[in-house]
Amino acid sequence: MRYSDLGPLQVSRVGLGCNNFGGRLDIARTRRVIDEALEAGVTFLDTADIYGNRSGSVIYGNHGGSEMLLGDVLRGRRDRVVIATKFGGDMGEGRVGGAPQYVPRALDASLKRLATDHVDLLYYHFPDGVTPIADTVGAMAALVAAGKARAIGVSNVSAVHLAEAAAVAEIAAVQNEYSLLARGVEAELLPECRRRGIGFVPYYPLAAGLLTGKYSAGKFAPAGARLGGAGPLSDGYEATPLVTASFAEIERLQRLAEGMGHSLPELSIAALASRPGVASVIAGATTPEQVEANAAAGDWQLSDEQLALLDAV
Numbered sequence: 001m002r003y004s005d006l007g008p009l010q011v012s013r014v015g016l017g018c019n020n021f022g023g024r025l026d027i028a029r030t031r032r033v034i035d036e037a038l039e040a041g042v043t044f045l046d047t048a049d050i051y052g053n054r055s056g057s058v059i060y061g062n063h064g065g066s067e068m069l070l071g072d073v074l075r076g077r078r079d080r081v082v083i084a085t086k087f088g089g090d091m092g093e094g095r096v097g098g099a100p101q102y103v104p105r106a107l108d109a110s111l112k113r114l115a116t117d118h119v120d121l122l123y124y125h126f127p128d129g130v131t132p133i134a135d136t137v138g139a140m141a142a143l144v145a146a147g148k149a150r151a152i153g154v155s156n157v158s159a160v161h162l163a164e165a166a167a168v169a170e171i172a173a174v175q176n177e178y179s180l181l182a183r184g185v186e187a188e189l190l191p192e193c194r195r196r197g198i199g200f201v202p203y204y205p206l207a208a209g210l211l212t213g214k215y216s217a218g219k220f221a222p223a224g225a226r227l228g229g230a231g232p233l234s235d236g237y238e239a240t241p242l243v244t245a246s247f248a249e250i251e252r253l254q255r256l257a258e259g260m261g262h263s264l265p266e267l268s269i270a271a272l273a274s275r276p277g278v279a280s281v282i283a284g285a286t287t288p289e290q291v292e293a294n295a296a297a298g299d300w301q302l303s304d305e306q307l308a309l310l311d312a313v
Contacts (some may be wrong), residue, residue, distance in 0.1 A: 001041030001295060004279040006199040007151040007172025009120055011082050013273050014298035015044035016291065017203065017284035018138055022052025022065020028070045036288035040295035045070065046175075046203075046282045048109050048125055052090035063091050063115050071115035072280055078116055084173075085110050086155060087233045088136075095173035097128035098136035121173060122149035124165075126156050133161050134168045141169035153201070159188040162198070171198050173279065178202035179266055180211060180253055180310075182242040190277055199279030202272050206283065208239040211268040213254060217247035256313050260306060262297075269297035271310055 002013040008142070016037045019128035021030045037045070052065020054073060067085060087106035090096040095106065107122060122143065124136050133154070143149045154165050165171055174193050178185050193200045206212055209227045218232050227239055237245040250264075257267035273281045283294040302310070 001043075002298060002301075003043075004199065006121070006201070006279045007170065009082050009151055009172065011044035011280045012295075012298070013086075013280055014042055014043045014269060014294050015046050015201070015282045016042050016048040016279045016294075018045055018066045019051045019068060020066075020284055021047070022062045022067075023058070023060040025068050025069075027072060029286070031073045032288050033285055033291055034070075034073050036291040037285075037295075038077070038080060040292055042291065042295050043080065044084070044280050044282075046084045046201075047114075048086035048089060048123075049091055049113075050086075050125070062089035064109070067110055070134035071113055075115065080187035083114065084123060084153065085114065085115070085119050086123040088125035088128065091145035091217050097207065098124055098133065099128075100131075100135050100139035103136060103139035104143060104148075107148055111148065118148050118150065119199060120150045121153050122145045122151070123153040123155045123173070123175060125160055132164070133157070134164050136287040137165045137168045137171075138173045143167075157189075159192045162189065162192055162196075166196060166198070171196075173199045173201050173202055175201040175282070177204045177240060177242050178272060179205050179207045179240075179243065180271060181241065181246070181249065184242065186275075190275070193275045200277050201280050201282060202278060203282045204240050204243075205269050205272050205281050206245045206265055207268075210239045210243065210245055210250060211253070213262055213264040215245075215247075215250075217245075252313050256310065263293075264298065265293065266297040266300060269294060269311075270312045271302055271307070272299075273298055273301040274307060 003010050047066045052062040088098050127133055140152045151172035155175040176185050190200050215233055220232050221227050254264045257264045269281050285291040
């Protein structure tokens with residue numbers, strides 16, 4: 001596994017998305033996934049206070065479930081991982097948003113669930129559209145000064161949001177959706193991160209499953225798969241907020257990956273990790289085998305020629 005600097009942190013080039021813990025995965029399956037992640041050198045664990053509540057369109061109603069399971073399975077090995085968590089999503093009973101007075105309450109609740117005295121990276125999950133992001137980040141900076149977080153991140157932001165946040169405190173990371181099917185961040189946000197020396201951390205690198213290679217146009221999704229519904233998949237299927245399925249495009253990427261001697265998921269993760277400014281790619285997993293495959297993809301550094309070929313496709 002390769003490692004990258006992310007502000008004051010050192011993180012694995014491929015991180016583990018923990019949104020399935022407490023929802024699709026119980027504690028036994030969560031433990032197996034975490035065990036494999038550590039075995040494969042994946043040390044960057046990405047969770048949030050709302051994870052465990054839902055996965056895709058399925059509602060589990062287990063707010064904080066991911067953090068609680070992580071707190072349990074990491075007992076005795078907390079020092080082996082870099083934990084990122086997020087606040088700002090709806091936790092019910094008015095616990096939502098980025099109001100400065102809410103920020104320390106949200107983090108204290110996360111620390112209790114995670115059974116730790118600090119998180120390594122604290123993200124503001126979603127700008128709430130009401131609170132100036134500078135006010136929220138100012139409250140986060142106070143938590144860093146208090147030793148409850150080591151670094152600050154912002155998520156689901158624009159380049160304008162980033163500039164406002166960076167004017168108040170040192171921002172270590174920006175996490176937004178980014179995949180071979182959703183490349184909008186390449187226009188402004190990723191270059192701005194590079195200019196400021198802020199690490200970019202993509203989520204949904206496999207476009208919620210469309211880039212795994214297991215879905216085909218006109219066919220039903222495999223049993224237990226995240227995507228799919230009552231009918232066969234077709235172009236226009238909304239996989240993520242930024243991606244609607246285009247199976248012709250997916251097929252072109254599949255052929256390109258095979259021509260390079262790799263699988264489509266390997267290309268999808270490695271291509272992002274190979275972009276300047278990308279510190280770590282967050283990939284979810286529900287099995288140890290998926291963790292192993294994702295970690296292996298992080299070992300592939302695409303050449304400039306391969307990246308140019310990918311851009312042409």
